[in-house]
Amino acid sequence: MNTQIDSSFTPDALVVGGGIAGLQSALDLADQGLKVLVVERQASIGGHMIALSKVFPTLDCASCITTPKMSAAAHHENITILTSTEVEAIESAGGVHHVKLLQKPTYVNFDKCIGCRLCEYACDTEYPDPFEEGLGAVKAIAVPFTNAIPQKAVLNAEHCSTCGTCARVCPTDAIEFDQQPRRLTIATDAVIVASGFKLNSITVKPQYNAQRSQDIISPLTLERLLAPHGPYGRVLRPSDGKIPGSIAFVQCAGSRDESIGVPYCSRVCCMYSIKQAMLLSGALPLADITIYYMDIRAFGKGYEQFFQNAKAMGINFVRGKVARIDPLDGGDLSLHVENTEEAENPIAERRHDLVVLAQGMIPGWNPAAATPVACAADGFVATTSLTAPTATVAPGIFVAGTAAGPKDIVDTIAEAGAAAMQASQYLFQKRAEALVG
Amino acid sequence: MSEKNENGLRRQDEEAQLECGEPGRDEAARVERAMEAARRQEAAEHQPEEEKLRIGVYICRCGGNISDVVDVERVAETVRLIPGVATAKVHTFVCSDPGQQTISNDILEENLDRVVVASCSPFLHEQTFRGAVARGGMNPYLYEHVNIREQASWAHKHDPAGATDKAIRMIAAAVGKLHHAAPLEQIKLPNHRRALVIGGGIAGMKAAADLAGRGIRVLLVEVSERLGGRLNERGAVYPSERSGDELVADLERRVRRDPNIEVLVSSQVTAVSGFIGNFKVQVQPVRPDAKARVIDTTVGAIVMATGFRPYVPRNGEFLYKNEPCVVTMPEFIQLMRSVKPDARTLTFGKREIRKIAFLHCVGSRQLDGVHEPQPDGKLNTYCSRTCCTTILQQALTVRERFPQIEVFDFYRDIRTYGRGEEAYYTEASKSGVVFFRYNGEEPPRVESAPAGRRARDGAVSITVKDTLTWGEELTLGVDMLVLGTGMTPGPIEDLIGQMKLPTGEDGFLQEVHPKLRPVELSVNGVLLAGTAQGPMNIQETLAAAGAAAVKAAAMFAKDNVELNPYVAAVDLDLCRGEAQCVTQCDYDGALTMVPMEVGGEMVERAQVNAGLCVGCGACVAVCPHRAIDLNGWRLDQYEAMVDGIAADIPGHECAADLVSIH
Numbered sequence A: 001m002n003t004q005i006d007s008s009f010t011p012d013a014l015v016v017g018g019g020i021a022g023l024q025s026a027l028d029l030a031d032q033g034l035k036v037l038v039v040e041r042q043a044s045i046g047g048h049m050i051a052l053s054k055v056f057p058t059l060d061c062a063s064c065i066t067t068p069k070m071s072a073a074a075h076h077e078n079i080t081i082l083t084s085t086e087v088e089a090i091e092s093a094g095g096v097h098h099v100k101l102l103q104k105p106t107y108v109n110f111d112k113c114i115g116c117r118l119c120e121y122a123c124d125t126e127y128p129d130p131f132e133e134g135l136g137a138v139k140a141i142a143v144p145f146t147n148a149i150p151q152k153a154v155l156n157a158e159h160c161s162t163c164g165t166c167a168r169v170c171p172t173d174a175i176e177f178d179q180q181p182r183r184l185t186i187a188t189d190a191v192i193v194a195s196g197f198k199l200n201s202i203t204v205k206p207q208y209n210a211q212r213s214q215d216i217i218s219p220l221t222l223e224r225l226l227a228p229h230g231p232y233g234r235v236l237r238p239s240d241g242k243i244p245g246s247i248a249f250v251q252c253a254g255s256r257d258e259s260i261g262v263p264y265c266s267r268v269c270c271m272y273s274i275k276q277a278m279l280l281s282g283a284l285p286l287a288d289i290t291i292y293y294m295d296i297r298a299f300g301k302g303y304e305q306f307f308q309n310a311k312a313m314g315i316n317f318v319r320g321k322v323a324r325i326d327p328l329d330g331g332d333l334s335l336h337v338e339n340t341e342e343a344e345n346p347i348a349e350r351r352h353d354l355v356v357l358a359q360g361m362i363p364g365w366n367p368a369a370a371t372p373v374a375c376a377a378d379g380f381v382a383t384t385s386l387t388a389p390t391a392t393v394a395p396g397i398f399v400a401g402t403a404a405g406p407k408d409i410v411d412t413i414a415e416a417g418a419a420a421m422q423a424s425q426y427l428f429q430k431r432a433e434a435l436v437g
Numbered sequence B: 001m002s003e004k005n006e007n008g009l010r011r012q013d014e015e016a017q018l019e020c021g022e023p024g025r026d027e028a029a030r031v032e033r034a035m036e037a038a039r040r041q042e043a044a045e046h047q048p049e050e051e052k053l054r055i056g057v058y059i060c061r062c063g064g065n066i067s068d069v070v071d072v073e074r075v076a077e078t079v080r081l082i083p084g085v086a087t088a089k090v091h092t093f094v095c096s097d098p099g100q101q102t103i104s105n106d107i108l109e110e111n112l113d114r115v116v117v118a119s120c121s122p123f124l125h126e127q128t129f130r131g132a133v134a135r136g137g138m139n140p141y142l143y144e145h146v147n148i149r150e151q152a153s154w155a156h157k158h159d160p161a162g163a164t165d166k167a168i169r170m171i172a173a174a175v176g177k178l179h180h181a182a183p184l185e186q187i188k189l190p191n192h193r194r195a196l197v198i199g200g201g202i203a204g205m206k207a208a209a210d211l212a213g214r215g216i217r218v219l220l221v222e223v224s225e226r227l228g229g230r231l232n233e234r235g236a237v238y239p240s241e242r243s244g245d246e247l248v249a250d251l252e253r254r255v256r257r258d259p260n261i262e263v264l265v266s267s268q269v270t271a272v273s274g275f276i277g278n279f280k281v282q283v284q285p286v287r288p289d290a291k292a293r294v295i296d297t298t299v300g301a302i303v304m305a306t307g308f309r310p311y312v313p314r315n316g317e318f319l320y321k322n323e324p325c326v327v328t329m330p331e332f333i334q335l336m337r338s339v340k341p342d343a344r345t346l347t348f349g350k351r352e353i354r355k356i357a358f359l360h361c362v363g364s365r366q367l368d369g370v371h372e373p374q375p376d377g378k379l380n381t382y383c384s385r386t387c388c389t390t391i392l393q394q395a396l397t398v399r400e401r402f403p404q405i406e407v408f409d410f411y412r413d414i415r416t417y418g419r420g421e422e423a424y425y426t427e428a429s430k431s432g433v434v435f436f437r438y439n440g441e442e443p444p445r446v447e448s449a450p451a452g453r454r455a456r457d458g459a460v461s462i463t464v465k466d467t468l469t470w471g472e473e474l475t476l477g478v479d480m481l482v483l484g485t486g487m488t489p490g491p492i493e494d495l496i497g498q499m500k501l502p503t504g505e506d507g508f509l510q511e512v513h514p515k516l517r518p519v520e521l522s523v524n525g526v527l528l529a530g531t532a533q534g535p536m537n538i539q540e541t542l543a544a545a546g547a548a549a550v551k552a553a554a555m556f557a558k559d560n561v562e563l564n565p566y567v568a569a570v571d572l573d574l575c576r577g578e579a580q581c582v583t584q585c586d587y588d589g590a591l592t593m594v595p596m597e598v599g600g601e602m603v604e605r606a607q608v609n610a611g612l613c614v615g616c617g618a619c620v621a622v623c624p625h626r627a628i629d630l631n632g633w634r635l636d637q638y639e640a641m642v643d644g645i646a647a648d649i650p651g652h653e654c655a656a657d658l659v660s661i662h
């Protein structure tokens, strides 16, 4: 892994985003002998996947699947990784893509930092840990998380008290308070956009009142609660630390809804909710777990069987739309459910003490604004070729994973391989033409 | 060369001396020599050179997956007492970069010469840790992987003390095994830079075109007369609404024009042997009378793109074949394609259709006790992934072209999950398609209408308990019922048998791991593209084909194919040419008798083909002379492991007894 590069570095291909899509694309290019630069705006590669608990449909622990790919990329002789670096724009001319990067200051010299964490131990300023979805606390200077790559400390200037302790304890003089943002342009022949997804706001549906209760949570928060090395080491209600007894999953809480601008299906929510319900029922055998849904979309290989297993485990599946959620005084949450299956009480009030909203997936980055890549009406990168689903409208720029629409890890990985194939063919042909002409 | 010679320095030297001194000219002498060798091996096994070894043991918490149950600190303390163990460390994720770095550093800084990692299944991380060990400059096969997650913490969740004890014993076994380990080298085989793609649907054509686009030669074999597979005659496909024929034509043009691709239609692969980098394949014309020739050729990789077969309902299933107006989706698509562009009505067998129903999940998502099993006794429990959107696309098309036709849709869950697919559902609802939702446990009943009422009420009636209206039971007459039939595995039993390919519970070809190795089959060098793996739509099929192609391209980027060295090895000192191993061997060509000169005489001896041997060990079990063994898994290593496990460990103090194997 090499973090000090300048514009003289001209990789064969540049990958935007170091999530699982970006890493798989990079590996598949590098294994063919091509030089790749992976650019990730976060302090570690791994994307969303490294923060998940276990992953459907095999229930492998997410770290166990992600870390080998992260590590393989980090150690690959043909792969260079830049973290804390954002792709801001791409200008294409004469078949060359000039990719504009913004390297954010980490206030730590990565060439000197040995990842000993002495600064982290000595620092006495803490803030809510973004990796733990704000549930735990992290020091103002810290290695981002246990299995982060690179294992380098990063200082968060927003939360730093500038006391200077870290600089005093650092055995290698790696702390550099005067670091400035650095702009850099890399010229490359091919680009793979793997900029991933975000969840839309948890308050996107005002009728769910998420801003009024800490116990109406994001599914990413639940992933951390369920992770074996999560913030509490077990599942507790964020508001009062109680063990929840009755948990509700509200499906399509930010998708399939034209009124909020997300008419499409986010494709993974059914499956991750079923997975989370199964993991919860393992962690809290006494808890009552209900999934409120419109359609269960368990379409992938082995997914329907996964769903049937969840039913057999005693997880309640209620077909009905949750119209409103009201936080009650005692801490409970009241759900108003239109249940089409029970004639006796079609509109029922159900009480739970923890509610998970299946927020919708939206694009992680909008490349249309600053690159030759176009986006479709759904906001994700447009792909128009009939036979090459990973080609964008811009020659030499390809797309993989959730940057081209919601999808699970299995489909993301396949698409990443396809994008790498498309890009390597493009490079191969370009070079062949250069030789001829 | 004799395997056991490589066990340790001292033994190697002794062996060399003995061999010089004993020419072994006659049978008696040879037997004596063999027995002597066996005795020596025994003796050597019982005196491992523990003092000399410096073994590093790394114990993983796996977040908490292991350490929540297994007392990992105690494990470390205990195994540190085992002779030969130089260091034992605990890490939260040994697989993470810092974890791996610790191993590489320790090898250099603490002079380790053997490494054990006790963590998850070797399936996940054996390769990872071999890499870390190699980066530290050590032979990667002096590494042992111990699975204390699946086999200790997960299996004995409610018995932490027992799980901890088991973890210690398993590590002791690995340490014992390492005392007998020899450095091994990967097997390097020549790599024929050419691929065979079986199946000329869109998956096969895409994989072929991608490989050829990288300058790799491809042989594309299609059993039917034409390329395109199931997309031929499909008409406009969702979500692009462009013609499937256009897509097929586009790909076909590319594969036909590319000089790197040889296309053989009406042909089948009749024989496959060999191994990764070097498969011998035979391709024959489907009809023997055809003038086409039989081709015998060599390829380095094989892509399975044999696709799917549409589900065909049993006779009588929802009155299929009993009532002509009950048709499958492919049949309905043909009907729609046969309609003249200016037609105002849709007719079927001279009858005008006024009411039409679509039924989802026919032959898919089958439930035990509800659906009748397939002829093989199995249920199609899986979702076919493409039927929902296909139905809604067709329903919408009917409403748009023939607004007078009433369209009813009977579903369990609408699965318009893909990009651009939900719009079909929304549009179909807006266009007036009427939806009924049934529970999987209570599928709709289809009955023939009485003769006199067919003209008015429709030829069949459908009775459903509609869960959209609180389970109300409704009966509806229609003129046509379209069964939303799904996908089933293609008829490739011959290839599956011949190539020993694994299939899943659902009958489709089974990948090694859905996330780690999603397009690879457990047979090295055989890749998976498209619906041969399971239901997929066009985009997913094309992506899977690209993913398969990229794996082949990466494989061809190297001059040699590199394989793990866990194959059988014959000790020519002990082999007496009885060929029991060859008889026992299940893998054609992996083990053969070959003439050779031993001690000045021409004899037949067993010989291993490293490319074909899978390291199953069946040969080892039958050899009466212990003349064949598995590199990396030799019998003396097993014995050392068993001793390690069986040694008594009442407490920390006694752990040192673990490897006092006497």
Ligand SMILES: Cc1cc2nc3c(=O)[nH]c(=O)nc-3n(C[C@H](O)[C@H](O)[C@H](O)COP(=O)(O)OP(=O)(O)OC[C@H]3O[C@@H](n4cnc5c(N)ncnc54)[C@H](O)[C@@H]3O)c2cc1C
Pocket: A016, A017, A018, A019, A020, A021, A022, A039, A040, A041, A042, A046, A047, A048, A049, A052, A054, A055, A056, A057, A085, A086, A087, A088, A194, A195, A196, A197, A198, A199, A219, A220, A223, A268, A272, A275, A364, A365, A400, A401, A402, A403, A407, A408, A409, A410, A412
């Ligand atoms: C709660 C939840 C649970 C899930 N559970 C499962 C599961 O069990 N099984 C499963 O198969 N799937 C699951 N998924 C889906 C899975 O998370 C995704 O399929 C996968 O993470 C997508 O990977 P990606 O690389 O496309 O995107 P991401 O993981 O989002 O990675 C994109 C990366 O690009 C970076 N980036 C973006 N823009 C820029 C830029 N301009 N410059 C530099 N870097 C940039 C981002 O920082 C990010 O690291 C789950 C999803 C959620 C929300």
Ligand SMILES: Cc1cc2nc3c(=O)[nH]c(=O)nc-3n(C[C@H](O)[C@H](O)[C@H](O)COP(=O)(O)OP(=O)(O)OC[C@H]3O[C@@H](n4cnc5c(N)ncnc54)[C@H](O)[C@@H]3O)c2cc1C
Pocket: B198, B199, B200, B201, B202, B203, B204, B221, B222, B223, B224, B226, B227, B228, B229, B230, B231, B234, B236, B237, B238, B239, B267, B268, B269, B305, B306, B307, B308, B309, B310, B329, B330, B386, B390, B485, B486, B487, B490, B491, B492, B495, B529, B530, B531, B532, B536, B537, B538, B539, B541
């Ligand atoms: C009714 C229906 C409608 C659909 N509509 C759509 C749609 O609108 N949009 C969409 O995205 N998807 C649609 N799909 C899915 C789409 O058909 C598949 O994704 C696609 O056809 C899969 O391509 P394939 O190459 O994997 O398989 P196939 O199309 O099945 O091709 C496999 C090929 O391999 C050949 N073959 C098989 N065995 C051998 C052998 N032993 N030797 C040599 N050749 C062999 C076959 O003859 C065939 O040509 C639909 C599916 C169905 C069932």
